[in-house]
Amino acid sequence: MTTQSYAVRDSMTMLRRNLLHSLRYPSLALSTLLMPIIILLLFVGIFGNALSAGINHTDYINYVAPAILLITATSGSVATAVSVASDMTEGIINRFRTMAISRNAVLTGQVIGSFIQTMLTLVLVIGAALLMGFRPNAGFGDWLAALGILALLTLALTWLAAGMGAGAKTIESASNLPMPFTFLPMLGSGFVPTDSLPGVIRWFAEYQPFTPINETLRGLLMGTPIGNHGIIAVVWCVVIAAGGYAWARRAFHRTAVN
Numbered sequence: 001m002t003t004q005s006y007a008v009r010d011s012m013t014m015l016r017r018n019l020l021h022s023l024r025y026p027s028l029a030l031s032t033l034l035m036p037i038i039i040l041l042l043f044v045g046i047f048g049n050a051l052s053a054g055i056n057h058t059d060y061i062n063y064v065a066p067a068i069l070l071i072t073a074t075s076g077s078v079a080t081a082v083s084v085a086s087d088m089t090e091g092i093i094n095r096f097r098t099m100a101i102s103r104n105a106v107l108t109g110q111v112i113g114s115f116i117q118t119m120l121t122l123v124l125v126i127g128a129a130l131l132m133g134f135r136p137n138a139g140f141g142d143w144l145a146a147l148g149i150l151a152l153l154t155l156a157l158t159w160l161a162a163g164m165g166a167g168a169k170t171i172e173s174a175s176n177l178p179m180p181f182t183f184l185p186m187l188g189s190g191f192v193p194t195d196s197l198p199g200v201i202r203w204f205a206e207y208q209p210f211t212p213i214n215e216t217l218r219g220l221l222m223g224t225p226i227g228n229h230g231i232i233a234v235v236w237c238v239v240i241a242a243g244g245y246a247w248a249r250r251a252f253h254r255t256a257v258n
Contacts, residue, residue, distance in 0.1 A: 018083065018113030032079055033121050035182075036072040037128050040064070043191065044132065065134045066217040067190025070210055072125045073154045074185065076118030077161035077178040084110050084165030085174030088252075107166070107252045111158050118154045136221040146220040149233060153213060156241035157181065163247030184210045189218075209236040 022029055044061045087106065126134075138146065161178050168174035187204065188194065188211035197205050205211060212232040219226035 012109070016109075018109050022113070022117060029079065029117055029121070032072070032075045032118070033124055035075050036068045036125050039071060040068045040125075040129060040132065059133070059135070061129065061133050062135060062222055063218075064191055065129045065136075066214055066221060067185045067188075068129065069122060069125060069150060069217065070153070070185040070190065070214055071182060072122050073118060073150060073157055074178070074181040076114060076121060076154065077157040077164075077181060078175060079117070080110070080114040080158050080161035081165035081168065081174040081178050082171055083114065084162050084248075084252075085168045085171045088166055088168070089171060104249075107162060107248060111155075111162050111248075114158045114161070115151075115155055118158065119151060122150055122154070137223050138221045142220045146217055149213065149217055149220070149237075152234065152237040152241070156237045156244060158244075159241050159248055160244030163244050163251055166248055166251035184208060185214060188214055190214050209240070212236065 040061075043064055084107070087110070157178075164177040165174045168177060185191075187201070188208055189205065190210070194202055194205040194211065212229040213236065215224075215229040216226055216233040218224055219229070
């Protein structure tokens with residue numbers, strides 16, 4: 001076998017380890033699923049009538065559902081950071097050093113496993129939103145594009161969270177570092193139009209990464225205009241993914257190899 005083949009084999013082994021660990025300790029996965037559903041219930045069931053008045057009485061669940069999907073993706077990053085930090089701080093890396101395995105496989109397995117879990121959670125949240133009245137008018141191609149955007153964002157956030165987890169000193173700090181990303185969709189166009197926000201908050205909402213991603217997702221699912229948001233969304237995802245990948249590799253190898 002070539003060196004590349006060994007690396008792929010070892011990555012698949014670490015992927016199985018990550019998925020089995022998640023099955024045995026499902027609390028993080030459940031929190032990733034429950035939090036966006038609770039937020040959806042809160043905003044649609046309690047605040048929906050009031051907030052829909054500001055968007056021409058549009059069915060509020062159709063307006064807010066894309067933002068809930070973004071929150072689901074960001075929530076998954078918390079589990080990624082905690083999982084990576086657990087490996088980095090609890091001694092298993094020292095054990096891996098003594099084994100004939102690819103060093104990159106440990107981090108790659110974590111990232112792929114977290115990506116798969118978050119994408120499955122996104123599917124479940126979409127199902128919950130449909131049961132609650134979400135009615136997208138997207139065609140097959142639009143759904144594929146929307147899932148592609150969600151997959152690209154999830155991959156970007158997963159690498160970024162892996163960097164946070166690899167660089168964190170404790171599991172507790174790793175769990176806190178990705179939390180601000182969970183609230184960024186709320187500080188954009190996810191729950192109300194940005195032109196309804198005051199001053200500096202409006203400026204921030206218009207130019208932060210999650211607004212073009214949300215507008216692209218909403219446009220694909222609900223048929224609203226996308227404009228140049230699609231290109232900006234892809235660029236943001238690629239930049240976040242590249243930065244997260246570089247950070248994760250550097251932080252991981254500083255601990256695992258040195």
